[in-house]
Amino acid sequence: MIITQEMTVRDTVLQYPAASDVFKRLKIDFCCGGNRPIQEAAEARGLDAAAVVQQLNEMKQSAPNLGIGMDWQYMSSQALIEYIVKKHHQFLRDQLPQIAANVERVYHVHGGDQPHLVQMAELFRQLRKVLETHIDKEEEISFPIIIRAEEETDVVSHEDVRAVITELEAEHDGAGELLKQLRAVTNDFTPPEQACTTYRITYARLEELEGMTFEHVHLENNVLFPRFGL
Structure with a gap:
């Protein structure tokens, strides 16, 4: 799975649980406000959406199973x-x-x-x-x-x-x-x-x-x- 700006925050965390750590650090809501695309959520926080997605994909590539303890x-x-x-x-x-x-x-x-x-x-x-x-x-x-x-x-x-x-x-x-x-x-x-x-x-x-x-x-x-x- 390649994470894109169009994916919702919610779906990203569901498919790659460790993404929640990134979202928490960036103060991006992944629970109540998780139905927004990453691009929209990042821009609302004044963040570069492309940089956020790059960070997520780099982490996923280096540790694909991180955070997957329970399905x-x-x-x-x-x-x-x-x-x-x-x-x-x-x-x-x-x-x-x-x-x-x-x-x-x-x-x-x-x-x-x-x-x-x-x-x-x-x-x-x-x-x-x-x-x-x-x-x-x-x-x-x-x-x-x-x-x-x-x-x-x-x-x-x-x-x-x-x-x-x-x-x-x-x-x-x-x-x-x-x-x-x-x-x-x-x-x-x-x-x-x-x-x-x-x-x-x-x-x-x-x-x-x-x-x-x-x-x-x-x-x-x-x-x-x-x-x-x-």
């Missing part, structure tokens, strides 16, 4: 869901409280003379609430319906699945928008030169949260949901 396309929906819960949901349950503690500490210590930290703290509180509510609903309601739709096609209607998936995608978009605002408020998660260790760790962990959320949403929006014609 998501052929994994059963139940197995994929189990993976999402064990890796991504557990990551959120483990990390969100710790990130919250760092965010609040930095906000209380430095927020008085750095107003953007007030925005950062409020955005993170909103994001945490959205993500925690989202994963609970997925595990308790949405995922069981999706699994039943695949295993018991005569029990769960296409309309029921469509309603579930449409709602989840809207929540993904909401989380993505909050992450976008967090990145903007923190200057691409770049701490000031004089920032203390806790300040730097907080920004690093917020950026890690963004990356993990992109992977999480990619597996649902681009791999799981299209199986149901959506």
